[in-house]
Amino acid sequence: MSSFPFSTSNSVQVIEKKRNYILSKLLASDPGFSAVPVRSIMFITLQNMLKLYDEIFLNGALGAHYRSIKVTVSSRLLSSAGKFIHPRTPQLHPDAEIRMSSDFLFRLKNGPFELNGLTVATPQEAFLVVFEHELCHAIEVAYFGTTGHSSRFMYFAHGIFGHNKHTHDLPTIAKETTQKTGISVGSRVSFPYNGQTLNGIVSYLGKTARVMVPSSRGMYYLNNDRRQRYIKYQVPLSLLSLIQ
Ligand SMILES: [Zn+2]
Known part of the structure; x- marks a missing residue:
């Protein structure tokens, strides 16, 4: 060099x-x-x-x-x-x-x-x-x-x-969350929303999580994969459950 x-x-x-x-x-x-x-x-x-x-x-x-x-x-x-x-x-x-x-x-x-x-x-x-x-x-x-x-x-x-x-x-927040809950970016999770339970994929972890829920009405794609549309939700960490 x-x-x-x-x-x-x-x-x-x-x-x-x-x-x-x-x-x-x-x-x-x-x-x-x-x-x-x-x-x-x-x-x-x-x-x-x-x-x-x-x-x-x-x-x-x-x-x-x-x-x-x-x-x-x-x-x-x-x-x-x-x-x-x-x-x-x-x-x-x-x-x-x-x-x-x-x-x-x-x-x-x-x-x-x-x-x-x-x-x-x-x-x-x-x-x-x-x-x-x-x-x-x-x-x-x-x-x-x-x-x-x-x-x-x-x-x-x-x-x-x-x-x-x-x-x-x-110990960033995302790492602490992963240690405590096993949830990381890419995890499949469920959470309560308006009386139902929604399932989706975590795409960002901070003080809250961003969860992408599959829906034909969605405006977002995940990793540029155009085969599936998603709706984006901002979810408090305490409401997430990991789907094993
Ligand atoms: Zn760097």
Whole structure:
């Protein structure tokens, strides 16, 4: 792979030293963020996190490529712990966003947590490792215009941040629901509706579930399969029963 203005062969010791330095800076300036469980996170802490990572790990590469990267937290991001929202053409649309899930951050209590092939001790460190994953998406888009979880992505994730995987095992709402009820995306479920029982397939899990119920009057298809139409229902998790 061609050369980059930052190291892609950091040792574990160097990575931990740099990550701990960033963590200590952020904790010292934000009492809500340093509490366990985390109570709040200030806007300036998010911007500082980006700035410190760009300086300390990336030698300013992101600042040089993007006009701006907004770092936000969202309580509505439930399906993953973080998300990189990227311009399709960074040259023409130089503004990007890294959106972090506050739901996941505020619910983490006692570690250790397993994520991206690493084991970390605290919720705050887990938050940083999720952020590192999103930074790798930003780097890929900056240099190649596209991003995914390919071997190229892992080259950056491993070489810069020591990640060994691109999956994580954090307790998102969807995962907790699956653990408690056995219901996951794709499960067949039933639920009461206007005095009847409807059967359908779960297509999304968050604070509520989206269930697709087969009906000739439906306006939706599942996985683009045009042989069956569905009506979409938003159902509280407590009303769902798994059909075995
Ligand atoms: Zn990703």
